[in-house]
Amino acid sequence: MKAAVLGIGTELVDGQIVNKNAAWISERLKQLGLTTALHLVVPDDKKLMLEAMDFCASYGDLLFLTGGLGPTTDDFTRDIVSEWSDKPLIFDEGSWQHIKDRLEPRGYVVKDVQRQQCFYPQGATVLKNMEGTANGFSLEAKDKKLFVLPGPPREVEAVWNSSIHQWLVDNTTHIDPYVTRHWDTMGVGESDVALIVEDVLKGVEVEKGYRVHLPYVEVKMSFFKSQEKQFEPYIEKITQALGHCLITRDQEDVPLMLAKALAPFNSLSVQDSVTGQFLMNRLIPVLRDHMTNKQWSFSNNVIDDHAQVRLMLQPKDEHSCVVSIEKGNQRFADILDSPYKQMPMRERRAQYFAEVAMIFWLRHL
Numbered sequence: 083m084k085a086a087v088l089g090i091g092t093e094l095v096d097g098q099i100v101n102k103n104a105a106w107i108s109e110r111l112k113q114l115g116l117t118t119a120l121h122l123v124v125p126d127d128k129k130l131m132l133e134a135m136d137f138c139a140s141y142g143d144l145l146f147l148t149g150g151l152g153p154t155t156d157d158f159t160r161d162i163v164s165e166w167s168d169k170p171l172i173f174d175e176g177s178w179q180h181i182k183d184r185l186e187p188r189g190y191v192v193k194d195v196q197r198q199q200c201f202y203p204q205g206a207t208v209l210k211n212m213e214g215t216a217n218g219f220s221l222e223a224k225d226k227k228l229f230v231l232p233g234p235p236r237e238v239e240a241v242w243n244s245s246i247h248q249w250l251v252d253n254t255t256h257i258d259p260y261v262t263r264h265w266d267t268m269g270v271g272e273s274d275v276a277l278i279v280e281d282v283l284k285g286v287e288v289e290k291g292y293r294v295h296l297p298y299v300e301v302k303m304s305f306f307k308s309q310e311k312q313f314e315p316y317i318e319k320i321t322q323a324l325g326h327c328l329i330t331r332d333q334e335d336v337p338l339m340l341a342k343a344l345a346p347f348n349s350l351s352v353q354d355s356v357t358g359q360f361l362m363n364r365l366i367p368v369l370r371d372h373m374t375n376k377q378w379s380f381s382n383n384v385i386d387d388h389a390q391v392r393l394m395l396q397p398k399d400e401h402s403c404v405v406s407i408e409k410g411n412q413r414f415a416d417i418l419d420s421p422y423k424q425m426p427m428r429e430r431r432a433q434y435f436a437e438v439a440m441i442f443w444l445r446h447l
Contacts (some may be wrong), residue, residue: 085118086146089121122134128161131162132165146228152233153193159230160201172202181199203221207221213240214240258308264302264333265300265328268438272299278324351392353381353395354394355396361435391447392409418439
């Protein structure tokens, strides 16, 4: 069972906004063992929208459409779905009441133009949107299952959680999930990592891939769940072969793990005079989630001696730095040496130091 995700909106094609919905939907599908065949984006153009639906239907069993369910004249996704499926639009009184229930208590006057948000192709199931006025809907047509969603990401998530996720769980129990194993390496170039993996998998028919997301080089190996025992020996061989540069497995997130380990402490001070903004940019988003209402601070030259945990990263020379952690009267320190020696790799060295420092701190918490 494969999916296709179609984003609708001129603002997507113009580059005014990024189509985050497609990535979000595909990630949720992947968690269920489903494969996304393609992402496609088209403007608010009726001819292109119809052609895009035909194209997506030729590659996907499940079609996810986002955008174009609003009350304005450029919102005509429901009309296109109606034409494509050859099913007339029917007014839904419950959706009209939904709009009034959301807007009237806030003092908004509900306008007649918003009635266009309440029409759905005959036979469609309305999917309640608790974050906006535009309900989504699902529909079966041309032997495909369609899920038509509003455009704002938080509304996509709301409709997904209330209606779509459980449908997918209930209707995909029969499939053989497509799974991916991951290895994140650091300190070795992409081509060198690839040579190691290709040697291990020589003559083995399996999907493999590589992705650079600095400072990591990621290795991916994908197969059906039913083939897991067949490929388990090769998974172990790859793990051993990459042991000298392997950092994490199966999408473990170092900043997230560190933030969870820091969560029990009431105060944190971080001094980083090595990585510029890299360490701060990696840590702050997860600290906000896991150290809410706790005291924590970042500085490039000052450490708070009263903080329960003190994390420090200080330069030693151009290619190395000193990493340390203090908890109460305990102190652990080490010297980090970067494998990136060339002058143009200064930025990569900073990224490397940020990641390795977080791993060091995690081990000593």
